[in-house]
Amino acid sequence: MSSILNFTGTLLKNLVSKPITKNYPEEPAVYPERTRGRIVIDIDQCISCGLCVRNCPPRCITVDKNEGTWTINRFDCIACGYCASKCPKKCLKLIPGYQKPGRSKAAVTYRKSEEVMEAERQKAAEMAARKAAALKAANEKKAAAAPAPAAKAAAPAPAENAAAPTPAAKAAVPAQTVSAAPANAAPAAAVPEEKQ
């Protein structure tokens, strides 16, 4: 008899104890700190490097550097956290709380604030200016450095040029005729042979 009453203790305990389940959603769920719920971005820290785009297994992230936007399709996201582990600025983070269901696979776009964009544009302009200045300086330096070797090169060059034409021209003319002649001759010689 005892062998079929094993569960009775548990049953009686269950009868008098409170339910172990939560009355979700009236009672909100408590997630542990590490729960991989959804990706959030601190968009103003983002440098639009695109590493998250290249390292997203379902390819649900797009980044537009010129517009300063970061777009995620949360319905394709698998919340693996690989993008967050690759982010050089650590501006991507997985936080608890799951994506709510929706009627369509809508993507969410985050746009950098105007100040950050302005600062970036200024920085880019500065960089471009500095690059241009560096290029100009390098060109000038080259130009300044060039005359000396150029002069050196220029001095023997005319002599060479002056000396060269005759043998070069001499060599070129027979070379052309020689190379042309066998080319024409060979098939001409081959064809009669075949015919014979």
Added chain:
Amino acid sequence: MGNISVVPFGPQHPVLPEPIHLDLVLEDEKVIEAVPSIGFVHRGLESLIVKKDYNEMVYVAERTCGICSFGHGMGYVEAVEKIMGVQIPDRARYLRTIWMELSRMHSHLLWLGLLADAFGYESLFYHCWRIREQILDMIEESTGGRVIFSVNKVGGVMKDMDAQMLGRFVEKLGDVEDQITGIRKNFLGDKTVQMRLRGVGVLTKQQAHDLGCAGPFGRASGIATDMRTRGYGAYSELEFEPIISNDGDSYARCQCRIDELFQSIDLIRQAASAIPAGDLFVPVKGNPDGEYFMRIEQPRGEAVYYVKGTGKPYLNRLRIRTPTFANLPGLCETLKGADYADVPILVLTIDPCISCTER
């Protein structure tokens, strides 16, 4: 000679969590033959290997199965590490082992619940899943996901369990152990349960060996194969013996799995006390060039991962042989001669994971 009829079983059936179809040839109430057909949930995970690089593929490999997800990730990652000759830190090996055992516990508790449901003991089913919930909470607290862990990466693991967390888990596992001792009595000592399980679907050791049965299904028939004894992860430094039974019936399969729960708790305790300090991962450079067969012990049995790379970030081939695939011939053998009313229980006793099988 009785009346012969064919009864389709599945792909949609209350006892089946996932779709498999069996054509049961019945003579009166006895099954004389079972013809399985699979292919209802094929997803083509293996072919994704040419589209995702080998680091991203970890997350795809994990999604092979919803229950043994950690094992699939671990098997794939260890295969890639072996090809690349990466020696992962000891701490990472131990952490992987602890997570693997937690995953085994939640899988076995899920199975015990389903079995209880299959023989019509619904309150025991709820009770098993209530115990399982505590394991899931531990997994969520340590990895951030309840079923998809996403902590593996080529070269180590991404998350740590500090001493405080491990201590809390070990303490909680003590409670879980008491509760499992309780359900052990319900499953193995209850007369009504024994009447449904004892002598049902007997598979002899020779049959199990010939049909290549894996995991608890094979061990219940007396085949002492446990891939953990090969010593991947930190298993080589932990003490355990494969749990086997010689009866080969449904009762033995249930017993093996319940005892493996205690074994898992013991392994977690050992690993938690011996876990060394150190890094979580080593940086990995280059691409895998070569091939490797990785065999690991999943909750359902031996799983095989074949990975082939050619020195490019995109691998050439990934092949996963899952334990359920190995156990299907064994299932068809046990079904022969069984009562029609026992078919749901027998299908469950191999712990079928069909999505795993079809990848």
